[in-house]
Amino acid sequence: MPLQNQQNTPLEKQKVIFDHDGGVDDLLSLMLLLTMDHIDLLAVTVTPADCYLSDATLSTLKILSMFNRSDVPVGQGQLHGENAFPADWRAQPKICNVLPDMLAQSYDKKQISDLSAEELINKCLTEQQNVSVLMTGPCTNLVAAFEKQPELKSKIKDVIWMGGAVDVPGNVAMYNHDKSAEWNAYWDPVASQKLFASGLKIKLIGLDATNCLPVNIDFLGQLAEQKNYPISSLACQFWATTINTIPSYEFTYFMWDVLATSVLALQNGEIEFESVKLNVATSEPNAGQTYRDPEQGFDIDVAFNVDKDAVLNYILKQFRC
Template identity: 90%
Template sequence: MPIKNQHNSSTEKQKVIFDHDGGVDDLLSLILLLTMDHIDLLAVTITPADCYLSDATTSTLKILSMFNRTDVPVGKGILHGENAFPADWRAQPKICNVLPDMLAQSFDQNQVSELSADELINACLSNAENVSVLMTGPSTNLVAALEKQPQLKAKIKDVIWMGGAVDVAGNVAMYNHDKSAEWNAYWDPVASQKLFASGLVVKLIGLDATNCLPVNIDFLSQLAEQKQYPISNIACQFWATTINTIPSYEFTYFMWDVLATCVLALQGDEIEFQPVKLNVATSEPNAGQTYRDPEQGFDIDVAFNVDKDAVLNYILKQFRC
């Protein structure tokens, strides 16, 4: 199911490194990113967090192949956080790889870099300027990369991170946790704090913003109405694999990572940021909590206000291909 290649080498494109952790919404974020004409995707790196690495790598390669982007290197993460995602969640993306269009999709295993994810990030930064790093999983790979070569921070324009919960409850429900943290921040709380302390421009898309974007039947029905477009069709299939969580006594599936990806295209009235001094707790009972800390916190741009209709309309428009 090849999709028309929308890539060209224009120097005016925004350079992006995409680091994800293989969940269904991460894969949808990759699809959305590949529909953006103004993006020059330098690399995709994978954190083995909300996924099993082999499944996430295969899915990533197949999606890149759909868009004729066999030029994009893929880096596999070798680092692990302190708090593992539940095994059932990590296995869920396996379903995506057995959907008919994915089973039939060829891919190029040679796209997998010999460099680990953090090494590939540094290789890309060494040869580029003004790079946006989009992260829809934990911050482990980027933090490790910059600890090895801190001078490369100057190459980064901003970091768009789906992580954290500031003024709303978190989504971590573990026996030793007070439910104040979001999972990406909780997986590796030390790396989360190091990211905030890095001095980089961090645009945080946390649960404060994503809570307004549940994946509900109304949205999926609109997407299904344009299923004649291959990408709308496969996106609908991907989101359908999450239907057992809609609704759920535990949580609802939201457009966590997809909203973060939209920041690369919508940074006006659609998604509004406010500067906040934030810190990250690194130990029980609130490990990974991203909390306001006016005295010792770090300057972070936090998304609070989202024009839900504008974002959904943008996603529907982009998936008409």
């Protein structure tokens, strides 16, 4: 039987295009998004950033099938950023795809669109209006879309982007970088700067907000207690693949993308935003840094304060399906 969502459906659903880059937290975000009955998911597009495209596409198709969403087209991104993610990170969807529940899951290759990711985005925007774009990877696909058809920007209600680090250190540790940038912004710093300059309403969920939500054993234990729910069980398995970073000497896994996805549902002060004039550096040694720039920056709504318990309780509730 197909999995059923939990919430009461409002009179009008919020239209969403979801652009992700295939990491474990991106796939968990897709699962979370599909539990939200108030969301009308128009399309999913994949950026080949923190993933290998074929693996991330397969994961996406299987998760959509779990939720009986054969109606959602999947667009594959063909554009590549300037700074590649580490190969070991990009292999994570391959690991997810060999988990038992994923191996047993059927899927429909016909959901893969003949259109590229940016073309599929523009097709959706041509047919719809008042659309939210949720991005949990680099912004390359969206920027390519509005550069091809800038008139379609008026169809976008807002852009919710997991990216950037404003008042906290970044998570890029490369020999030619000063560690000021977050990876999604660093992968394609030129596109990141173009997004900020686009005039779109941007809600930035960066490391300033996500640093309060590490994936830890206590949370996984709570999730395991509800393992009789198929999605809770699968989510716990997905997060378990990150266990080598819990904790790590250099790196900790956080709920980066899951927090960004929660913004679509938690709108009663659980996640607080502040309007800040920001800019993006596009060259070494701080490429991708999202920094305060009162003189030449762009107005961006940045998430700073997060009610951690409210977010975690929401995730646990939604995954009881």
